[in-house]
Amino acid sequence: MGTDIGDSTVFACPHCTMPLHLSQHEARCENNHLFDRSRHGYINLVVGGRLAATTTSGDTAESLRSRREFFATGSYAPIASALADALREIPGAVLDVGCGEGYYLTHISATEKYGIDISKKAVEMASKLLPDAHFAVASAFRLPIVDHSCAAVYSVFAPHSFEEYARVLKPGGTWATVTPGPFHLQQMRPKRDKSIDEREERRSEPPTQAQHAERIQFELELSPSSANNLFYMTPLAWQTAADASPTAQVSVDVWVSSGTSF
Numbered sequence: 511m512g513t514d515i516g517d518s519t520v521f522a523c524p525h526c527t528m529p530l531h532l533s534q535h536e537a538r539c540e541n542n543h544l545f546d547r548s549r550h551g552y553i554n555l556v557v558g559g560r561l562a563a564t565t566t567s568g569d570t571a572e573s574l575r576s577r578r579e580f581f582a583t584g585s586y587a588p589i590a591s592a593l594a595d596a597l598r599e600i601p602g603a604v605l606d607v608g609c610g611e612g613y614y615l616t617h618i619s620a621t622e623k624y625g626i627d628i629s630k631k632a633v634e635m636a637s638k639l640l641p642d643a644h645f646a647v648a649s650a651f652r653l654p655i656v657d658h659s660c661a662a663v664y665s666v667f668a669p670h671s672f673e674e675y676a677r678v679l680k681p682g683g684t685w686a687t688v689t690p691g692p693f694h695l696q697q698m699r700p701k702r703d704k705s706i707d708e709r710e711e712r713r714s715e716p717p718t719q720a721q722h723a724e725r726i727q728f729e730l731e732l733s734p735s736s737a738n739n740l741f742y743m744t745p746l747a748w749q750t751a752a753d754a755s756p757t758a759q760v761s762v763d764v765w766v767s768s769g770t771s772f
């Protein structure tokens with residue numbers, strides 16, 4: 511917990527972009543910008559230490575608890591292993607953008623693991639799950655990461671920026687995304703008219719930047735509590751109309767996309 515990794519060549523000062531030196535209780539750049547480390551070892555690299563009123567504060571404790579319980583059933587293990595296959599053995603630092611409570615990082619093989627999320631509670635849970643990895647509260651659109659410092663970067667059902675991916679990846683580095691396919695969790699989605707469905711379908715394609723895209727599709731038969739957990743860990747619970755609801759039978763349909771540098 512809270513290991514001293516000396517001069518981090520990955521985390522960067524959000525004020526001046528210089529590399530951060532991490533010691534047990536703090537992180538500091540050579541311009542003396544200082545950030546406290548929590549007792550679980552993560553740092554808050556949101557500029558000013560707090561989020562602008564317009565910014566989402568990310569996932570809540572309740573949805574993170576649902577996600578942790580759902581992952582424990584192993585239902586999403588095929589997604590985690592397809593992601594691990596796309597990234598293979600990583601010879602250096604891997605960064606999980608929008609890491610949530612840390613599940614996917616536990617499946618990735620890399621010499622150094624980093625994660626960022628805008629939700630402080632997510633980062634706290636991930637730090638406890640992976641004491642040897644390094645976590646920061648930060649925005650996916652302004653990664654506090656040194657240019658060309660990562661051997662791999664990925665994001666699972668979370669906001670990400672391909673400009674930021676290109677900036678943080680080493681030459682020859684690998685990126686990956688996991689994004690919903692057209693039938694993902696369709697039984698739990700609200701009923702909509704055809705034109706919205708067609709728009710959704712276009713949005714459910716792999717990113718145009720992908721050099722490889724593998725479609726993973728399988729059916730889940732869930733217990734009532736797992737169905738509830740799945741529903742409450744997704745945006746379905748708050749984003750959609752009242753006719754969306756947890757169901758026992760669910761289709762999983764995702765794209766695991768990847769590519770090499772840019």
Ligand SMILES: C[S@@+](CC[C@H](N)C(=O)[O-])C[C@H]1O[C@@H](n2cnc3c(N)ncnc32)[C@H](O)[C@@H]1O
Pocket residue numbers: 566567568569577607608609610611612613614626627628629632648649650651665666667668669743744745
């Ligand atoms: C649907 S969850 C996925 C979490 C994790 N990747 C997983 O699949 O278990 C989306 C995550 O993105 C985070 N998030 C939302 N907006 C963000 C942003 N602008 N920057 C970084 N993380 C963000 C949320 O806090 C949440 O943990």
Ligand SMILES: [Zn+2]
Pocket residue numbers: 523524525526527528539540541542543
């Ligand atoms: Zn600085």
